[in-house]
């Protein structure tokens with residue numbers, strides 16, 4: 001039997017890659033650490049999807065007997081040159097690979113400010129994920145703050161689930177937003193329509209522009225947020241503060257395979273091939289760009305991995321989506337003024353309780369890690385790494401294997417398996433002393 005193509009990540013990029021590759025009969029193993037497919041944007045499982053594109057992809061995959069979906073399995077480390085170590089709730093397993101498509105997505109950029117570690121303060125996408133996961137929000141007062149279009153999507157989700165939107169605070173000014181709107185009108189009318197539809201769902205919500213977070217306050221949990229708009233401070237009582245400053249590509253899997261990285265993303269060529277033979281990448285891990293880019297890149301990667309040339313329509317869709325991604329990056333890059341949110345006593349590394357003042361004397365990650373333990377807790381710098389890159393210009397610390405925390409039993413599996421194989425060979429050799437050892441392997 002030929003080895004299946006392995007697609008890591010079942011978000012839009014992974015679903016599109018798996019569908020495109022399997023359409024020609026290629027066997028595909030789709031792996032995700034969530035219990036259901038869909039990734040970030042289509043979170044919650046097929047029964048909750050409203051985007052027809054998700055259902056079309058999933059229905060096609062389910063109808064193909066040569067496609068297997070392995071849910072709740074996280075790739076944590078390599079288990080030899082062509083094998084992966086996966087951890088599941090039922091234990092660990094080793095999966096050999098021949099060809100792989102990495103579709104590991106993105107995570108939120110969380111920037112520190114006084115009070116950001118209080119219960120009730122979340123990332124904007126994080127709150128959305130909690131809501132999609134079933135958290136009750138009816139009657140809760142929510143402030144959504146930060147910058148970028150994800151704030152609108154999150155605010156709409158909050159309202160739809162009965163949350164009371166106290167305010168939507170965008171750090172960019174009205175003129176920045178007008179410029180963005182004009183560029184959308186020129187080149188991305190579909191996206192402009194989507195933004196207007198979202199805005200219509202948010203009618204009546206106070207929309208503060210040029211507004212920044214000063215602090216989140218409360219005793220034991222969030223009670224209020226202090227915002228500053230044009231030099232004027234405003235205190236807003238609330239139960240949740242959902243803050244979003246953009247996304248950063250998840251690089252764990254790209255690092256695991258040894259793929260070349262550049263400017264915080266996995267480098268790919270026109271066919272979505274990485275620098276490593278047999279490894280493709282698609283979606284947010286190759287650069288933040290949204291669902292349309294993830295779908296187009298996923299299709300191209302899937303077809304190429306199955307030995308099929310991409311269609312012109314896919315190449316056009318990718319080019320369009322990439323142009324939109326560049327516009328987004330240009331229009332909503334976090335402004336340097338946001339660095340001022342982080343004051344001396346503000347916690348920056350929440351795993352090790354390291355505050356900004358402790359990090360200030362250092363000139364890079366190495367000395368900061370050695371002397372403060374910043375970035376050395378359970379998240380291994382996944383949160384404070386990106387924050388310090390923004391605050392101090394320090395390149396995020398390189399990831400080590402295992403790229404995700406894993407149990408000792410999981411990490412011991414490759415060694416245990418090698419030992420068991422050696423013992424088996426010994427036993428067979430002892431039973432058939434005349435047999436040359438290579439033949440028993």
Ligand SMILES: Cc1cc2nc3c(=O)[nH]c(=O)nc-3n(C[C@H](O)[C@H](O)[C@H](O)COP(=O)(O)OP(=O)(O)OC[C@H]3O[C@@H](n4cnc5c(N)ncnc54)[C@H](O)[C@@H]3O)c2cc1C
Pocket residue numbers: 008009010011012013014031032033034038039040041042073074075076103104105106107108124125126128129150153154247250252253282283284285289290291292294404
């Ligand atoms: C918190 C959050 C909320 C978002 N909400 C929206 C929104 O409302 N609207 C919008 O337009 N865009 C949203 N986005 C942007 C969104 O990421 C993209 O539009 C789209 O989902 C990208 O698709 P993708 O397939 O590249 O990545 P994802 O959808 O992120 O899928 C990646 C998948 O890979 C899995 N994975 C990663 N590492 C491993 C591993 N080691 N082992 C196994 N599985 C792994 C992840 O669990 C995930 O399911 C959000 C992003 C984030 C981070």
